[in-house]
């Protein structure tokens with residue numbers, strides 16, 4: 001087959017441009033990326049050989065080799081791992097798999113300054129492409145395990161790459177960089193220098209479990225080729241004692257397993273001894289990945305058995321609501337070829353999951369107690385995910401509630417725990433009040449909040465979609481009910497106050513006729529019409545019955561394709577509002593009430609609008625409002 005030339009996908013091209021005019025100041029890390037890819041390829045080959053006896057490959061000396069040539073100014077990273085087929089090279093190297101790349105590039109363009117851009121690149125990590133930070137040409141030769149022929153890929157990083165089939169490629173992958181001239185002022189070092197390579201590997205890739213070898217140059221003609229030296233210690237960090245490992249080393253491991261370029265927020269170590277022995281090294285990232293809430297999100301930890309990686313994304317090790325946690329579990333007594341299905345059922349794996357879950361939650365608890373700022377970062381990034389556990393993991397519900405914080409009317413930028421809320425509850429208040437909505441602002445402006453504001457009763461402001469669901473599932477905290485201010489009957493005055501109770505009763509009698517009549521007029525649109533004690537300024541609002549679905553939940557279910565009946569809402573009127581008083585007056589005085597129907601509909605429409613809804617017939621609603629305005633002129 002002849003050499004074929006292909007265009008990079010647009011996004012890949014943009015990323016390449018970024019790499020070439022690198023905004024990333026530390027260029028040394030390209031080597032970490034290449035070694036990391038090579039290490040993954042070796043892991044994959046060993047796994048494939050374990051699973052498939054028929055695969056004809058030699059796994060006796062799996063390793064990574066680095067070769068430099070100062071004269072030709074090249075650096076080669078070679079592995080004898082799984083390799084790639086012709087198609088795979090096109091797919092994996094010619095395109096960028098990250099689904100959020102477009103978004104990333106947009107943010108990058110907006111970031112403008114170098115520091116912002118560097119942070120963003122760090123967030124995505126561009127792996128293989130980072131070679132173009134230091135090279136003006138990259139060539140990759142690869143042969144997939146089990147295939148006869150190999151593939152050569154080559155590019156100058158500009159707009160195109162070439163692919164060609166080669167007959168005599170060794171199994172695995174070699175990546176050769178044609179290096180740009182060294183430019184130490186811009187952190188572009190001489191990457192043909194053995195000591196530089198040694199230093200970089202030691203710093204960033206020491207924990208890689210495969211040998212990373214380098215063969216020093218022959219010093220002169222006739223001399224024997226020196227023995228290759230192994231640059232990394234290959235010691236699994238989790239198998240070393242705690243004080244032997246530096247933070248930086250942990251961070252490099254995190255970058256490798258987490259595919260993140262930034263250090264983690266927190267490192268968690270766990271050592272289980274006894275009949276079922278295992279070690280775990282977990283990381284809480286500092287930033288949520290953009291696809292955390294999508295189906296395709298790759299969750300799970302790396303599972304090792306006695307230092308041998310046997311599964312890459314082992315989901316069974318953590319519950320879904322901790323899917324952002326990255327890391328490694330190394331167990332002593334598992335079979336090397338367990339399948340995912342078996343793992344899901346395995347008793348030991350379940351024990352590990354329970355233990356890891358508790359450990360992660362207690363780590364967050366400690367973080368919260370000791371480092372408010374880092375805790376705030378954590379909760380901002382992952383709170384919405386962790387709260388899913390309130391639904392799925394009753395066993396740890398209390399532990400989750402202990403670390404959960406919520407926005408509240410108590411303070412603008414100081415979220416509260418339920419515990420703190422309860423401590424602040426005033427005498428006579430029995431319930432924990434909350435309201436769900438899209439944003440703090442929309443909730444604070446909703447009529448349902450009026451009486452709470454006027455009376456100074458604290459309300460939790462819940463804005464994550466999952467909040468709609470867990471509040472119902474959890475129901476109460478320390479014997480205090482969780483109650484939506486937009487659901488059921490709320491009477492802040494009457495709580496423990498007989499005089500106010502009597503006043504309500506009087507009003508009830510006064511308005512009874514109007515309420516019944518309005519319910520008739522509005523017919524199917526409402527479940528009931530009643531007086532409100534949650535309004536101080538607005539004339540009316542709509543609320544849900546205590547056990548009804550809220551409108552947000554209703555549309556959530558519909559979006560998931562479930563059929564749910566339209567829930568009728570309750571219209572509440574503010575008996576102290578002039579409009580409502582006037583309407584009541586007119587209702588009592590008139591024999592013929594047909595002239596009041598429009599006003600009733602207007603009131604209902606206003607209430608629906610106020611909570612962000614849509615009047616049933618917007619056109620008619622607008623016409624009625626316009627008529628009234630005209631008359632008022």
Ligand code: ADP
Nearest residue numbers: 037038041083084092093126127128129173259
């Ligand atoms: P990432 O490593 O984050 O997935 P890269 O751009 O570095 O992104 O690599 C893209 C893909 O190309 C890898 O996921 C892997 O499938 C493949 N790949 C890269 N390097 C190698 C290699 N040395 N051997 C086999 N496959 C590789």
